[in-house]
Amino acid sequence: MGSTVFVGFQRILVAFDASPHAEHALDVALSMAADMKAKLFVLSVIRPPEPAESAEFNAVLEDMRERYQRSFAPIRERARQKEIELETEIVVGHPAEQIIHRADTIQASLIVMGKRSHTILHRWMLGSNSERVLKYAHCPVMIVH
Amino acid sequence: MTNTWALAALWGGLALAATLLAIWFKISTALSEIVVGTVAQLIIGLLFAQGGLLGNTQWITFLAGTGAIVLTFLAGAELDPTVFKTKWRETLVIGLAGFFGPFLGCTAAAHYLLHWSVVSSWLCGVALSTTSVAVVYAVMLELGFNVTEYGKSILAACFINDIGTVVALGLIFSPFTVKTLIFIAVSVAVFAALPFVTPWFFRKYGGRVSEIEAKYLLFVLFALGGLALWAGSEAVLPAYMIGMVLAGTVGKDHALIRRLRTLTFGLLTPFYFIRAGSFVSVPALIAAPATMFILFLAKSLTKAAAVYPAVRAHRYDGSSGAYYTLMMSTGLTFGTISALFGYNHHIIDQAQYSYIVGTVIASAVIPTMIANSFFLPRHLLPHALAGRKPEPAVKRQAAAEEA
Numbered sequence: 001m002g003s004t005v006f007v008g009f010q011r012i013l014v015a016f017d018a019s020p021h022a023e024h025a026l027d028v029a030l031s032m033a034a035d036m037k038a039k040l041f042v043l044s045v046i047r048p049p050e051p052a053e054s055a056e057f058n059a060v061l062e063d064m065r066e067r068y069q070r071s072f073a074p075i076r077e078r079a080r081q082k083e084i085e086l087e088t089e090i091v092v093g094h095p096a097e098q099i100i101h102r103a104d105t106i107q108a109s110l111i112v113m114g115k116r117s118h119t120i121l122h123r124w125m126l127g128s129n130s131e132r133v134l135k136y137a138h139c140p141v142m143i144v145h
Numbered sequence: 146m147t148n149t150w151a152l153a154a155l156w157g158g159l160a161l162a163a164t165l166l167a168i169w170f171k172i173s174t175a176l177s178e179i180v181v182g183t184v185a186q187l188i189i190g191l192l193f194a195q196g197g198l199l200g201n202t203q204w205i206t207f208l209a210g211t212g213a214i215v216l217t218f219l220a221g222a223e224l225d226p227t228v229f230k231t232k233w234r235e236t237l238v239i240g241l242a243g244f245f246g247p248f249l250g251c252t253a254a255a256h257y258l259l260h261w262s263v264v265s266s267w268l269c270g271v272a273l274s275t276t277s278v279a280v281v282y283a284v285m286l287e288l289g290f291n292v293t294e295y296g297k298s299i300l301a302a303c304f305i306n307d308i309g310t311v312v313a314l315g316l317i318f319s320p321f322t323v324k325t326l327i328f329i330a331v332s333v334a335v336f337a338a339l340p341f342v343t344p345w346f347f348r349k350y351g352g353r354v355s356e357i358e359a360k361y362l363l364f365v366l367f368a369l370g371g372l373a374l375w376a377g378s379e380a381v382l383p384a385y386m387i388g389m390v391l392a393g394t395v396g397k398d399h400a401l402i403r404r405l406r407t408l409t410f411g412l413l414t415p416f417y418f419i420r421a422g423s424f425v426s427v428p429a430l431i432a433a434p435a436t437m438f439i440l441f442l443a444k445s446l447t448k449a450a451a452v453y454p455a456v457r458a459h460r461y462d463g464s465s466g467a468y469y470t471l472m473m474s475t476g477l478t479f480g481t482i483s484a485l486f487g488y489n490h491h492i493i494d495q496a497q498y499s500y501i502v503g504t505v506i507a508s509a510v511i512p513t514m515i516a517n518s519f520f521l522p523r524h525l526l527p528h529a530l531a532g533r534k535p536e537p538a539v540k541r542q543a544a545a546e547e548a
């Protein structure tokens with residue numbers, strides 16, 4: 001039986017919601033991707049309000065798409081400077097599910113995400129996305145504090 | 146409380162509180178405003194003033210009514226007209242099944258199980274027959290089916306379902322007289338002319354600071370709304386139809402739709418939803434929770450019983466068959482508009498109004514709550530996982546050197 005060697009994470013998925021926690025996670029992911037010559041996938045998930053109501057739903061969708069598109073421009077520039085192959089994507093749905101699903105389809109070797117501090121009530125009602133990703137992801141998950 | 150500005154400040158404060166709650170708990174503002182309206186009416190009514198929020202004050206009634214009209218117009222304007230051009234037959238069948246199933250089923254349940262009067266039962270059937278297009282669209286976006294033929298036909302079916310609701314609301318409870326015929330004739334003529342007149346008018350006079358587009362739309366909505374009321378009908382019926390006939394033109398003007406949304410969410414809909422919530426009687430809900438349970442069950446079962454065969458008949462099964470269940474969710478807008486219409490026209494009493502609004506909220510919220518409580522990523526279900534493996538971070542020595 002031959003020995004095994006760590007070849008680095010070749011496909012890194014970073015979950016990005018434009019929050020300070022996500023910015024921090026993005027810094028780490030960019031740095032890792034540069035060091036390991038990995039391809040970086042930046043995924044932003046729009047979570048519609050529940051239950052979705054027509055006019056509000058479309059307004060949220062449009063606003064968040066524009067916001068994320070604006071955020072992606074400096075990320076692309078940083079990736080270009082570090083010579084990192086980058087892919088950005090905006091999807092709609094439950095954040096944890098979409099992160100897990102995207103990691104699965106792109107065969108990510110690592111998921112990087114920021115940890116948000118939630119109140120007990122918030123966690124009870126909505127759950128923690130990072131905990132859910134940790135529970136169901138098929139690959140290693142890095143939670144950046 | 147007779148001070149207009151103090152009353153306005155109270156309602157503005159409640160709208161602000163509802164929006165903050167919606168942001169914190171990631172729920173829709175509409176839901177938050179209904180709940181805040183109910184709780185505020187209960188507390189203020191008990192502690193401070195007999196009339197509570199004074200929801201029947203004339204200017205509040207006007208703003209709330211305008212909110213319902215513009216919100217319904219926006220809902221209609223979101224229709225994608227191209228979806229009707231393909232598969233219109235199955236869209237019609239599924240949409241009408243989605244309407245008639247709960248409409249007849251909930252009417253029967255209200256009349257035979259709850260012993261409501263015939264007219265109250267019909268109102269109940271109308272209010273619970275709606276479907277939330279947005280809920281269906283949200284889940285389709287999530288699973289990426291919004292661009293498929295199947296997804297588009299289900300979305301179109303939801304619009305047909307809601308047309309059934311607004312037409313029933315607009316025509317069942319009004320006496321059929323000469324006024325009704327005039328209303329229908331004028332409406333049809335206006336609906337036919339609007340897609341041609343509106344783009345021409347906007348091209349000629351639009352794009353100015355004076356917001357002539359918004360004034361034009363408000364004029365048309367108010368005029369046909371007034372005609373509807375004159376005929377004993379409901380103003381949201383023409384508003385929804387105007388939205389649909391202008392979906393291909395005005396609906397595609399994102400800048401205009403955005404400005405209308407600002408007006409709607411910033412000023413109008415808080416008054417509409419808080420007012421709708423303020424009429425909900427918490428004591429009535431507590432006194433007879435079984436009533437709401439019966440209505441919820443009737444709505445869910447009859448919707449499923451009607452839509453499922455219609456969907457199966459068009460050869461949609463397996464994983465895609467799950468979408469029909471989405472049509473069971475009731476839209477807050479049309480559900481509360483129907484209930485409020487019934488309450489304002491003394492078709493239902495406050496207790497019946499409370500049960501219907503409670504059921505509307507429950508049928509919109511419970512599927513989401515269940516999904517969140519028993520969270521399991523849908524994409525990780527066995528069929529979705531077949532053959533997927535991550536890119537390994539650790540490889541055997543030889544393979545690593547080769548790479």
